[in-house]
Amino acid sequence: MQAFGRKGRLEDARMLTGRGRYVSDWQLPGQVHGHFVRSDRAHAEILGIEKETALKMPGVITVLTGDDIEKAGLKPLPAAAPMKGRGGADQLATRRPALAQGRVRYVGDPVALVVAQTAAQAQDAAEAVSVEYRELPAVIDARAALAPGAPQLHENIPGNLLLDFAGGDEAATKAAFERAARVVKLTSYHTRVVGNPMEPRAATGVYDAANETYLLYATTQGATAMRGQMATVLGVPPEKVRVVAEDVGGGFGVRFNIYPEYAALLVAAKQLGRPVKWVGTRSEVFLADEQARDIVHTGEMALDASGRILGMRFDFVSNLGAYLAFTGSFVNTVNLVNVASGVYDVQAVHVQAKLVVTNTVPTAAYRGAGRPVSSYAIERLVDQAAYELGMDPAEFRRRNLVPKEKFPYKICTGFEYDVGDFQGVLDKALKIADWGGFPKRREESSRRGRLRGRGISTYIESSAAGGFAPYDEARIDWDADGGITLRAASHSHGQGHHTTYAQIVSGVLGVPMESIRLRTADPDMHMVGNPTGGSRSLLGIGSVMLMASQEIVKKGLALAAEALEAAVPDIEFLDGKYRIKGTDRSIDIRVLAQKNPGALDIDLKDQKVGATFPNGCHISEVEIDPETGEAEIVRYVACDDAGTIVNHQIVEGQMQGGITQGAGHIFGEQAIYDSSGQLLTGSFMDYPMPRAVLVNNLTVTDYPVPTKTNPLGAKGVGEAGVTGSMPCLMNAVMDALRQGGVQHFDMPASAPRLWKALRAARGSA
Numbered sequence: 162m163q164a165f166g167r168k169g170r171l172e173d174a175r176m177l178t179g180r181g182r183y184v185s186d187w188q189l190p191g192q193v194h195g196h197f198v199r200s201d202r203a204h205a206e207i208l209g210i211e212k213e214t215a216l217k218m219p220g221v222i223t224v225l226t227g228d229d230i231e232k233a234g235l236k237p238l239p240a241a242a243p244m245k246g247r248g249g250a251d252q253l254a255t256r257r258p259a260l261a262q263g264r265v266r267y268v269g270d271p272v273a274l275v276v277a278q279t280a281a282q283a284q285d286a287a288e289a290v291s292v293e294y295r296e297l298p299a300v301i302d303a304r305a306a307l308a309p310g311a312p313q314l315h316e317n318i319p320g321n322l323l324l325d326f327a328g329g330d331e332a333a334t335k336a337a338f339e340r341a342a343r344v345v346k347l348t349s350y351h352t353r354v355v356g357n358p359m360e361p362r363a364a365t366g367v368y369d370a371a372n373e374t375y376l377l378y379a380t381t382q383g384a385t386a387m388r389g390q391m392a393t394v395l396g397v398p399p400e401k402v403r404v405v406a407e408d409v410g411g412g413f414g415v416r417f418n419i420y421p422e423y424a425a426l427l428v429a430a431k432q433l434g435r436p437v438k439w440v441g442t443r444s445e446v447f448l449a450d451e452q453a454r455d456i457v458h459t460g461e462m463a464l465d466a467s468g469r470i471l472g473m474r475f476d477f478v479s480n481l482g483a484y485l486a487f488t489g490s491f492v493n494t495v496n497l498v499n500v501a502s503g504v505y506d507v508q509a510v511h512v513q514a515k516l517v518v519t520n521t522v523p524t525a526a527y528r529g530a531g532r533p534v535s536s537y538a539i540e541r542l543v544d545q546a547a548y549e550l551g552m553d554p555a556e557f558r559r560r561n562l563v564p565k566e567k568f569p570y571k572i573c574t575g576f577e578y579d580v581g582d583f584q585g586v587l588d589k590a591l592k593i594a595d596w597g598g599f600p601k602r603r604e605e606s607s608r609r610g611r612l613r614g615r616g617i618s619t620y621i622e623s624s625a626a627g628g629f630a631p632y633d634e635a636r637i638d639w640d641a642d643g644g645i646t647l648r649a650a651s652h653s654h655g656q657g658h659h660t661t662y663a664q665i666v667s668g669v670l671g672v673p674m675e676s677i678r679l680r681t682a683d684p685d686m687h688m689v690g691n692p693t694g695g696s697r698s699l700l701g702i703g704s705v706m707l708m709a710s711q712e713i714v715k716k717g718l719a720l721a722a723e724a725l726e727a728a729v730p731d732i733e734f735l736d737g738k739y740r741i742k743g744t745d746r747s748i749d750i751r752v753l754a755q756k757n758p759g760a761l762d763i764d765l766k767d768q769k770v771g772a773t774f775p776n777g778c779h780i781s782e783v784e785i786d787p788e789t790g791e792a793e794i795v796r797y798v799a800c801d802d803a804g805t806i807v808n809h810q811i812v813e814g815q816m817q818g819g820i821t822q823g824a825g826h827i828f829g830e831q832a833i834y835d836s837s838g839q840l841l842t843g844s845f846m847d848y849p850m851p852r853a854v855l856v857n858n859l860t861v862t863d864y865p866v867p868t869k870t871n872p873l874g875a876k877g878v879g880e881a882g883v884t885g886s887m888p889c890l891m892n893a894v895m896d897a898l899r900q901g902g903v904q905h906f907d908m909p910a911s912a913p914r915l916w917k918a919l920r921a922a923r924g925s926a
């Protein structure tokens with residue numbers, strides 16, 4: 162792929178000058194406004210809802226409750242592809258209506274929708290809706306929910322265990338542990354986070370009575386998946402539902418699934434014959450957006466006498482929250498197992514995962530969707546093993562990496578890694594990070610009274626092959642003004658798709674990038690494609706864009722031959738021009754397209770691309786001030802294999818964003834509930850978002866090993882930063898803490914927690 166010479170992204174000018182078009186920017190004729198009444202308790206029976214007072218308030222049009230939507234025929238929210246548990250057991254279902262029916266199960270559960278002429282009127286009236294509850298005991302922690310006598314959330318889910326999952330090779334793993342010279346064990350807690358995209362959720366529901374179609378404007382990562390999920394709830398064929406999302410202010414996985422509010426808005430719109438709009442608040446992001454992680458894991462590693470890994474087993478207990486979200490079981494099963502042996506040459510790995518319901522906000526995919534959890538479990542265990550063996554953690558890894566000559570390498574938990582050079586990646590990272598110079602830097606920090614720790618992770622990701630749509634579709638149309646419009650269903654909400662797709666198309670067609678537009682949604686667009694998720698947009702949609710551009714060049718040959726009065730074999734295409742070989746007689750492709758309107762347009766639907774395996778080595782150094790507990794990331798090197806890179810600037814931005822997100826999780830972010838199920842960290846006053854300065858002295862570099870599973874040779878990057886950074890940073894924190902006598906510590910590494918851990922270790926020394 163040609164190098165990218167341009168500074169900045171094509172989308173920036175539009176975004177920075179207020180020309181973005183977000184859901185709340187759509188003003189539809191006749192629209193009215195909705196506000197949701199939410200449960201203020203974690204677990205309770207609904208004895209009655211009094212809505213008469215609210216109905217009499219100014220501007221109020223209707224108040225819908227769970228009974229109303231049931232009468233309207235709305236079905237519960239769908240759960241994703243069912244995963245199988247041990248012995249082929251079925252995954253259990255949680256019945257989740259769009260508005261609570263009979264029971265609420267978490268603080269924030271939507272109970273009623275108030276619709277009024279203005280948003281303020283709807284909000285005022287929502288306060289007048291009175292719900293009579295009979296309180297039930299709540300359970301917040303997944304392990305507590307599994308204990309005998311714990312409050313039961315759903316009648317059909319005995320013991321709150323929704324799925325007992327196992328994957329990998331149990332017999333081989335058992336045998337590996339039996340012959341081990343040493344076993345290393347580590348239990349750790351992966352805290353719960355709130356995704357917090359910049360734009361809170363918003364949606365407008367519209368019903369077209371003439372065509373009996375529903376139109377939903379929503380903050381979504383991809384209209385195709387949302388449309389299918391919504392059709393299930395509405396009980397209509399997918400053709401009867403359209404989902405529109407032009408600009409969306411961030412997704413991070415928590416804008417992937419259908420949400421109850423969207424379905425309720427559509428029912429209201431149908432009943433009222435008017436568009437019903439809802440713009441959520443930041444508080445609702447905390448209480449009603451899907452949250453993520455909240456997983457306790459225990460990892461064990463079997464080692465031989467020479468420090469070779471013989472086998473690994475992992476045990477996860479995942480908190481699903483009150484209901485199973487669409488991606489809830491997928492991220493806690495398949496995505497944990499998919500890469501469960503990491504980058505290591507080990508054929509005995511076994512994973513068990515218990516998926517548990519509790520009275521908390523449902524959890525689902527969040528940047529990395531299971532893979533950061535898996536890499537955290539593996540890479541922290543690997544570090545623990547190196548520590549217990551007294552080995553250099555880089556050397557321990559090198560000894561166990563899958564060697565280059567073993568690719569394609571089939572791992573025992575399922576996937577086949579097609580290509581990779583893990584040693585090459587490691588060597589480059591070690592060199593740039595000046596691994597050998599660390600003792601000196603540690604000494605220097607120590608002179609200043611700081612504990613300096615070094616962390617490393619050698620992670621692997623799997624970029625999804627798709628699966629939500631039967632194929633990916635790309636359209637390229639030549640416009641009357643000489644420009645080109647690209648269309649695709651995959652959605653960009655910060656990833657810079659406009660720039661990279663334009664770059665690919667411009668690279669083939671030789672037209673200026675600035676003349677290329679991208680449309681990913683409008684009410685009349687009916688395209689098929691996987692949503693933006695699993696870091697697959699470039700390898701999925703980007704590949705189809707490439708193939709479609711190449712197809713256009715072929716299509717144009719005969720027209721060019723005719724225009725130039727020559728034979729097709731004599732025509733060549735170079736730098737945007739068809740030319741008679743060996744002459745200076747040529748025609749610009751843009752001119753050809755204008756002379757033949759529509760002839761060079763293309764709508765290409767293509768194959769599923771295969772999964773790819775981005776990987777990398779991250780190395781960080783962290784300083785802790787033992788007097789205050791303040792931690793600072795003082796150096797960070799990320800060396801990643803993203804295959805062929807289309808746009809280095811965007812890839813660096815993605816890595817930087819992902820690493821900062823991982824750092825935010827390690828050093829502060831945490832959703833904390835009290836024992837009654839109230840979210841104590843329900844605003845930015847108590848929930849620390851990472852800031853840009855969190856990761857200092859960041860060096861992002863690449864070590865590309867192109868894949869053949871897609872025509873671009875690209876591997877995904879959107880989530881790799883999180884997957885690589887979390888274990889890397891925690892390993893650095895642990896390395897620093899061990900000098901202060903701390904042997905076990907869990908995230909978040911916030912100043913008070915670090916200070917306390919160091920004090921406790923000092924006290925017990």
Ligand code: MCN
Pocket residue numbers: 358411412413414527528529654655656657658661662693694695696697698699700703803804805806807808809811812815818875876877878879880
């Ligand atoms: N790219 C490239 N060369 C590569 C790989 C990717 O130039 N070898 C470019 C792509 O063309 C694209 C960007 O990097 O412009 C990210 O591409 P990709 O890895 O294909 O990921 P997706 O576009 O599918 O984005 C999804 C991914 C996910 S799953 C989450 S979650 C996430 C993320 O991207 N959420 C984000 N990055 C985010 N970035 C922002 N700003 N906001 C979010 O919500």
